[in-house]
Amino acid sequence: MTRPDPAFEAPWHAQVFALTVHLNETGLFDWSDWASAFGATLKQHGLARELNGGEDYFTAWLATLEQVLSEREIASPAQTAVIKNAWEQAYLSTPHGAPVVLKTAS
């Protein structure tokens, strides 16, 4: 038998998937609420071009999670951008091969 396709094409696809499943299980949102929010994002993203179900699918998934967390006042877009930039800086200032650690902003 041929080897099946990997479940996730990129590590971040797996990460954002797991994050969402975990938050659903901790009770942050119902799966049906998630599905309708995600369906709405897919619809919106699909207006400009036809989605192929690969990278663009998880791009829509991530956008939905950001929106849900923003609506619930858990992570605002501004706050997420700050932490994202901090991670970017951490990668750029860490020597290749060394573990990348986020310097805690205080």
Add this chain to the structure above:
Amino acid sequence: MPHDHHDHDHPHALLPPDPALRVKALETILTDKGLIDPAALDEIIDTYQNKIGPQNGAKVVAKMWSDPEFRAAMLSDPMPLLEEMGFYGRQGEHMVIVENTDDVHNVVVCTLCSCYPWPLLGIPPGWYKSDAYRSRVVREPRKVLQEFGVNIPEETSVRVWDSTAEIRYLVVPKRPAGTEGLDEAALEALVTRDSMVGTGLALEPAQ
């Protein structure tokens, strides 16, 4: 692993793509707020990357082909049996089993997003999540099936099932001819992922 043609050194750690950094940012915020357990995330990834996949659904189908009592029970009330087999959980809490016959060929879609029976089939393939499949299989199922190489005879009707966040479907493909002597393990090998979504048929024994 050797990098024979790696002709530029990275002075700093390789920067992940933008969305990966956005995911890391969310993880950091959620961890700081005590809303997530990183070990649980690893467990979820490991489960879907390594443990759950169409082999689970194939076990169910092979058993239905082999055991008439099990088949009847699965068609009327599958959940107790699926729980017993350990194929229960996230996105598989309310399964409906639909059986292909000479009269009807079943095919599954999720027009809203990508609802799929994870405990039985794992994570859906790219085509299942694509706009093309999600919109077209409802409008012109026979044509879409043809593109998958599946030609459904005129006298067989095609039924499309639209999954929801609550209800998920598993298609039981027709048992191929010439498989009378095969045991369940041999039958499982004939049951492909696509055949359990309805976009494929079970393999012939020598295929």
